[in-house]
Amino acid sequence: KAGVTQTPRYLIKTRGQQVTLSCSPISGHRSVSWYQQTPGQGLQFLFEYFSETQRNKGNFPGRFSGRQFSNSRSEMNVSTLELGDSALYLCASSQNGGLGDTQYFGPGTRLTVL
Amino acid sequence: DAKTTQPNSMESNEEEPVHLPCNHSTISGTDYIHWYRQLPSQGPEYVIHGLTSNVNNRMASLAIAEDRKSSTLILHRATLRDAAVYYCMNSGGSNYKLTFGKGTLLTVNP
Numbered sequence: 152k153a154g155v156t157q158t159p160r161y162l163i164k165t166r167g168q169q170v171t172l173s174c175s176p177i178s179g180h181r182s183v184s185w186y187q188q189t190p191g192q193g194l195q196f197l198f199e200y201f202s203e204t205q206r207n208k209g210n211f212p213g214r215f216s217g218r219q220f221s222n223s224r225s226e227m228n229v230s231t232l233e234l235g236d237s238a239l240y241l242c243a244s245s246q247n248g249g250l251g252d253t254q255y256f257g258p259g260t261r262l263t264v265l
Numbered sequence: 266d267a268k269t270t271q272p273n274s275m276e277s278n279e280e281e282p283v284h285l286p287c288n289h290s291t292i293s294g295t296d297y298i299h300w301y302r303q304l305p306s307q308g309p310e311y312v313i314h315g316l317t318s319n320v321n322n323r324m325a326s327l328a329i330a331e332d333r334k335s336s337t338l339i340l341h342r343a344t345l346r347d348a349a350v351y352y353c354m355n356s357g358g359s360n361y362k363l364t365f366g367k368g369t370l371l372t373v374n375p
Contacts, residue, residue: 155308184363186365193365193366193367193368194309194352194365195365196363196364196365241308241309243308243309250295250296250297250356251297251314251316251356253311253314254301254311254363255311256301256308256309256310257308258307258308259308
């Protein structure tokens with residue numbers, strides 16, 4: 152099976168702009184989670200989608216949003232970008248998002264905000 | 266959220282066993298214990314997970330304390346490719362999500 156893919160791999164934006172990142176989960180996986188990774192804060196959970204519904208949410212402002220499509224592909228959007236949004240954004244998929252499920256991570260999208 | 270505590274860094278020699286400890290004193294009865302590792306410039310990679318009993322797979326072994334407040338990831342023979350940041354975390358509670366701590370940076374010496 153193909154792994155989790157994320158596009159684009161690298162992105163440079165300026166403050167105030169918005170950005171959309173895409174994630175294609177492993178075939179058959181219905182749960183997609185998003186994480187932000189920065190040197191200072193480490194890996195932080197953003198949100199999780201299951202069957203096109205946001206099921207769990209981390210402690211991020213409303214500028215961070217996402218959605219999931221019927222084929223389980225997911226997008227996350229960040230509006231009004233700030234310098235502090237520069238980070239590696241990781242997507243992970245699992246079969247059902249259950250407590251014992253294994254999450255498979257993509258390579259990430261490196262976002263730089265200037 | 267369940268919190269885990271790991272040493273910041275550990276060092277090992279190639280071909281020797283490595284024992285990576287993790288404390289999760291606030292773990293609840295239904296929380297799983299997961300271990301992931303992250304190599305430079307890559308997303309985290311699943312290593313192993315368990316609930317109550319010790320677990321083995323082709324990558325590693327997971328030893329879980331009887332009270333479940335701590336666990337140890339065992340790499341039986343470290344290789345240079347095992348050099349990575351290792352994260353221990355619990356999943357559970359009302360919201361399923363993985364809460365990552367700072368992890369342990371494992372250095373493997375040739």
